[in-house]
Amino acid sequence: MAVLVGRVQSQTKTTRDELRFDVASVRPNQTDACRGRWDFAASRGVVTADNAPLMRIVSRAYNLTDDRVSAPSWIKSECYDIRAKTAMSNLPERDLMTMLQELLKERFHLVAHLESNERPIFALLPDKNGVKMPADGNPIPPPPSITDGRILFMGKTLHDLCERLGTATGRPVIDKTGLNGKYVIVLTYLPFGSINSEPSDAASDVFAAVRDQLGLRLESQRGPVDILKVDAIDKIPTDN
Incomplete structure (x- = not known):
């Protein structure tokens, strides 16, 4: 097993200080439907999540599938609504996901690192x-x-x-x-x-x-x- 990085960082030509949402709302979704349908979308400078498990939000932010995220089990069943927007509407999705990583660190105090396993x-x-x-x-x-x-x-x-x-x-x-x-x-x-x-x-x-x-x-x-x-x-x- 090789540890790739101490802290996950995204490589991009845009500086990390620039890759932050101008406006962001993050709220727990406590409806009975939380375990049911959910939606996630990212385009034109906007990221939205409706009734989305935190596991899915984290995995999408780091461009991984859920089975490649090792985390407390509760993040699979706790759901959230997110509305985040930047004025830079022409950003590619990878930059929006970098911004989502930063939002997770700010609002959820996420600390994570990548490890590489051969399997x-x-x-x-x-x-x-x-x-x-x-x-x-x-x-x-x-x-x-x-x-x-x-x-x-x-x-x-x-x-x-x-x-x-x-x-x-x-x-x-x-x-x-x-x-x-x-x-x-x-x-x-x-x-x-x-x-x-x-x-x-x-x-x-x-x-x-x-x-x-x-x-x-x-x-x-x-x-x-x-x-x-x-x-x-x-x-x-x-x-x-």
Whole structure:
């Protein structure tokens, strides 16, 4: 195991002093729906989170999937609403995420560092027959009819797809497609342990679904996986 940095820092041409939101509101979401639907968005100088688990906010801020964040268990079930805005509306998303990191440090007193562990992974790669995902902005196809216990996943980012595939396969899935931007991603597959198939068949179904429906493939590899170790984080954010 190698410790990469003592404190997580983002590399950017814009200075860190400039990468701070002009206005930010962070509030605990204490509704009964907190364990249910949540939304997270970042574009045009604005970051919003509605009913979002703190785990998801942290993982998105550091561009990691949830399974690569080591933190107190409560951050999976405590949800928050965030409204944060900067006048620099043309910032790329990576800079907005750096600003979100700073906001987490200010309001939740987040202290964290990255460690690199080598472990079995799946690499997400383009299939030889070509990618089948249309670019975001194209008409979204209607969801297919779901039968036989299949799971429907719809998303726009490869980050979200890797997270879902990591849950489905039980390994970290690393995006090595070289693709940028957002897509219309629609995937149906059988979960592990489905009553309609043996687990081995379900595993094969995930791999086949990725290949046949998305034009991507999962390749078993070993590689370094960055894990964000949360050393300290507050449950109640400081006042807005």
